[in-house]
Every structure is written in C-alpha cells, then in structure tokens.
Amino acid sequence: MMLPIYMDYHATTPVDPRVVEAMMPFFSERFGNPASRQHQFGWIAEEAVESARTMIAQLIGAETKDIIFTSGATESNNLAIKGIVEAWKQKGNHIVTVQTEHKSVLDTCKKLEKSGVLVTYLPVDEYGMIDLNQLQDVITPKTIIVSIMTANNEIGTIQEIEQIGKICREKDVFFHTDATQAIGKIPLSVKSSQIDLISFTGHKIYGPKGVGALYVRSSSPRVRLSPQMEGGGHEHGMRSGTLNVPGVVGLAKALEVSVQSMEDESNRLLSLRDRMFDRLTRELDEVFLNGHPARRLSHNLNVSFLHVEDNALMMSMKDIALSTGSACSTANPEPSHVLKALRLRTERLHSAIRFGLGRFTTAEEVDYVLDRVIENVKKLREHSPTYRKVREQSIFHSL
Numbered sequence: 001m002m003l004p005i006y007m008d009y010h011a012t013t014p015v016d017p018r019v020v021e022a023m024m025p026f027f028s029e030r031f032g033n034p035a036s037r038q039h040q041f042g043w044i045a046e047e048a049v050e051s052a053r054t055m056i057a058q059l060i061g062a063e064t065k066d067i068i069f070t071s072g073a074t075e076s077n078n079l080a081i082k083g084i085v086e087a088w089k090q091k092g093n094h095i096v097t098v099q100t101e102h103k104s105v106l107d108t109c110k111k112l113e114k115s116g117v118l119v120t121y122l123p124v125d126e127y128g129m130i131d132l133n134q135l136q137d138v139i140t141p142k143t144i145i146v147s148i149m150t151a152n153n154e155i156g157t158i159q160e161i162e163q164i165g166k167i168c169r170e171k172d173v174f175f176h177t178d179a180t181q182a183i184g185k186i187p188l189s190v191k192s193s194q195i196d197l198i199s200f201t202g203h204k205i206y207g208p209k210g211v212g213a214l215y216v217r218s219s220s221p222r223v224r225l226s227p228q229m230e231g232g233g234h235e236h237g238m239r240s241g242t243l244n245v246p247g248v249v250g251l252a253k254a255l256e257v258s259v260q261s262m263e264d265e266s267n268r269l270l271s272l273r274d275r276m277f278d279r280l281t282r283e284l285d286e287v288f289l290n291g292h293p294a295r296r297l298s299h300n301l302n303v304s305f306l307h308v309e310d311n312a313l314m315m316s317m318k319d320i321a322l323s324t325g326s327a328c329s330t331a332n333p334e335p336s337h338v339l340k341a342l343r344l345r346t347e348r349l350h351s352a353i354r355f356g357l358g359r360f361t362t363a364e365e366v367d368y369v370l371d372r373v374i375e376n377v378k379k380l381r382e383h384s385p386t387y388r389k390v391r392e393q394s395i396f397h398s399l
C-alpha cells in the first residue's frame with residue numbers, strides 16, 4: 001500500500017490508463033482542428049469528435065446532436081441556466097433551484113438576480129432531499145427553468161430525478177440537472193426521465209480536467225438556448241471555440257468505461273463504504289451520518305465525529321486525503337452551505353468529514369484509514385471538555 005492515500009474522489013479523480021491511451025494520438029499525431037474542413041488533418045479530428053459525441057449520446061440515451069462540448073460542468077451549468085433565461089425572456093423570469101446546489105449553479109442564479117430574474121431556492125430536509133409538493137407549489141406561469149442536481153457532491157444524496165422531470169413536463173418548464181457527481185455512477189437516461197439539460201465533466205469520472213458537456217434536448221420539446229460564448233459558431237453556434245479534441249475523446253472513453261463497470265464497481269464501493277461506517281459506529285460513539293441513509297451515492301460517506309473539529313482531525317492525518325465540511329482558509333471556518341441547509345445541530349456542522357471512495361480504493365486502504373481515524377478521534381476527544389461531560393453523563397445514567 002502506498003502513502004498518501006487518496007480518499008477525495010468527489011473533488012477529482014485520476015485519469016484511467018485506458019482513457020490516457022485513447023487520448024494520446026490526438027496530442028501530436030492527429031492534432032488537426034476539427035473545424036478545418038479542407039484537409040485530412042481536420043477530417044480525422046472531426047471524425048474523432050463526432051464518434052465521441054455519438055458514444056456519449058448513446059450512453060445517456062440521447063441523440064448525437066444533443067451533446068455540446070464545454071470546458072467542464074461549471075461552464076455547462078452557466079450555459080444551461082443563462083442560456084435558457086436569455087432565450088426565454090418573453091415567457092418569464094423565474095428560476096427554481098435548491099439551496100444545496102453547487103456554487104456554479106447558485107452563483108449563476110445570484111448573478112441573474114441582479115439583473116431582475118427571480119430565483120426560488122428550495123430548502124431540503126435533514127437528509128438533503130427536496131419536497132416534491134413544494135416544488136410543484138413554487139412553479140408559476142413565469143417559471144422557465146428548474147435546476148436541481150442529480151446527486152450532491154458533499155453528502156451524496158440522490159434526488160428523485162424522474163418525479164422532478166415529470167412535474168416539470170406537466171408544468172411546461174425546462175428541467176436542468178447537474179449530474180456531475182452522478183453520471184457513470186448511477187443509471188441516467190434521458191429516455192426514462194424527462195430531463196431537458198444535463199451538465200457533466202470529465203475529471204469526476206476518471207477522465208481529463210477542463211472538458212465537459214451539456215446535453216440539450218433537441219426534440220419533444222426542442223430546447224432553445226442563447227450561446228454564452230460568441231465566435232466561430234462551433235457546436236451548432238451554442239458554444240464557440242476550437243474543441244479540445246484529446247479532452248473530448250477522453251471524456252467519451254471515460255464515460256464508456258464508467259458505464260460499463262458501473263454495476264460491479266458500485267457494489268464493490270458500497271460494501272467498502274458500509275464496512276467503514278459499521279466499524280466507525282462500532283468503535284466510536286457520537287458518530288452521525290450526514291445525508292440520506294439509502295438514497296446516496298455508493299462511494300460517498302459523510303460523517304460527523306462530535307467533539308472533534310473537522311480541520312483538526314484532517315491535520316492529524318496528513319497521509320490521508322479527505323475533505324471537511326468547512327473551508328479551512330479562514331480563521332473562523334464556516335460550515336459549507338450544503339451542511340447548513342440540512343439544519344443540523346451546530347456541533348455536527350463543524351465535525352463533518354467526507355470520505356470519497358473510488359475506482360482505485362482498496363480494502364487495505366479502507367482499513368488503514370479506519371485505524372487512523374478511530375485512533376485520532378479518540379486522541380482529540382481526550383482534550384474535549386464537551387466530550388468529557390457527555391461521558392460523565394452516560395456513566396451517571398448507567399449507574
């Protein structure tokens with residue numbers, strides 16, 4: 001086993017060797033610009049881009065022409081929301097989204113609010129789920145788009161995407177989902193769910209960074225979108241700029257590998273994840289799971305270790321890469337907006353650790369991480385007056 005151990009697969013993933021292999025020829029051998037229509041170099045690059053587009057479309061049950069390549073999910077989210085708002089001004093000026101969305105959705109909405117767009121930020125319950133009745137109630141004749149992520153990047157909660165799609169279709173509003181954390185991990189098809197726009201990115205699925213895509217439904221109904229990047233009219237005029245050919249090829253290969261291995265990989269990660277949580281709760285008290293107990297990504301475990309400050313725990317294990325629920329860049333770490341939206345006890349917000357398992361996580365690594373976490377939580381709690389009080393009270397009650 002090699003140290004340090006990477007257990008932060010929601011932040012990013014290493015590129016799978018099969019993906020690297022698929023990308024390699026497109027850096028220096030087949031380097032053409034896919035927009036060069038007059039010669040072979042261009043044709044070869046264009047062919048690679050179009051077969052990547054077809055592959056991705058097939059994997060999500062879409063039409064080839066519905067896939068637009070971007071620089072990643074941040075750009076896809078911006079293009080989806082700003083593009084719809086601009087194109088459908090005549091119809092309305094209302095967006096519905098959720099408090100626990102990624103910042104690339106929330107900050108896009110905040111910016112649009114400054115120009116007069118109305119935004120409803122739906123709350124979530126303690127598990128991170130939205131209330132479907134509430135969604136139905138907040139949609140008005142002025143609503144043009146509902147943007148709700150498929151699965152959350154911090155707590156792994158999976159929303160009821162099919163029901164949300166149904167509600168949006170009945171109410172005649174577009175449904176956009178940020179599927180960055182879900183695609184390639186759980187089944188996703190635009191045929192079985194009435195999704196109109198999907199954002200995703202390469203680097204969360206063992207593909208390269210700096211490349212992503214936006215699925216834009218082209219029929220029943222056709223989704224019209226205003227481009228946010230003007231230029232040479234690439235991607236049917238919806239996203240100008242020379243395509244990142246090796247990136248596009250890598251994105252398609254990464255998605256293909258992920259979808260093909262999804263079932264086995266998801267079962268493997270689920271058993272590793274359950275083994276982690278079982279041992280944590282067996283060997284430690286005052287441990288709480290954040291997010292939904294069942295409707296969650298199989299590789300996500302977000303746990304609060306009460307009486308232990310999240311950043312202190314991380315700093316005590318420098319040989320393990322994990323993520324905390326609060327930003328440690330400031331003197332007073334602020335809990336993340338996602339954890340805050342769950343309205344949990346304050347102590348749970350400041351003691352949350354996200355374990356993100358992935359394709360290269362082994363049982364040996366899991367056991368090592370468990371040993372270190374259990375040892376360090378116990379050590380840090382020795383200095384915690386609140387933990388001492390809890391222990392004294394429980395001894396008192398057992399007498």
Ligand SMILES: Cc1ncc(COP(=O)(O)O)c(C=O)c1O
Pocket residue numbers: 010011071072073074075102104149152153178180181200201202210212
């Ligand atoms: C849910 C979600 N949406 C969007 C993004 C942004 O993706 P990208 O890094 O490709 O811009 C991320 C990555 O952190 C994410 O987890």
